[in-house]
Amino acid sequence: MPNRILRDWTDSFIVDELDVHAERFFVRLIMKVDDFGRFSADKRLLKSQLFPLKSDIRDTDIARCLTACEKAGLITIYTVASKCYLQIENFKQTLRQKTTKYPSPDECIADATHMISNSESIASLKRNETETRKETEEKGIYRAFAHLSISFEEVEKLKSSDYKEDEINSILDDIENYKENKKYSSLYLTALKWLKKNKEKNADSSKPKLSMF
DSSP states (O other), X not given: OOOOOOOOOTTOHHHHTSOHHHHHHHHXXXXXXXXXXXXXXXXXXXXXXXXXXXXXOOHHHHHHXXXXXXXXXXXXXXXXXXXXXXXXTTOOOOOOOXXXXXXXXXXXXXXXXXXXXXXXXXXXXHHHHHHHHHHHHHXXXXXXXXXXXXXXXXXXXXXXXXXXXXXXXXXXXXXXXXXXXXXOSOXXXXXXXXXXXXXXXXXXXXXXXXXXX
16 A cells, blocks of 8 residues: 655645545545556446445445546546546655556547546436436336335335335435345335334334333
């Protein structure tokens, strides 16, 4: 693991543009780039290298952090040979390597159409998400992920069982992030079971403890 110098940026207006999540991303990125401040901009690689122990980090989270850092002028995102890379601007670390592990922005094709704009990628992602959401709503699907889906009618059943919508959505998030959710065949039944367990757990924790004296 390379040694990196973290300079004091507490009074930096540029870094202050980042939220806490993007700033955490940027700090971890500094630890992973090569001596020239370069690294892959592939969201899957960034997620696995920067957050190996965080199972709740999503590709969309990485994309938002990339956008924030690029917008603040902290990184440049570019493409070479159809692969995305990034470079931290003004990296200014001690060079131990004579050659970079990743191609430089100079190797990027000069044509602007070949330059990667992460903001455009995010916009495209949002458009796709919106289109997908409209399609699922037309089919009566409240939410879908992996091989699972739950209908609006099923969500109303959960609500009629005295579960709030934000509580239901929180459970659906937990199921989506659960690594072994492939074993479930019904999202409605799974959500109902998890909601009941949470309710029982909360009820037990609210019971007063009996004193031995």
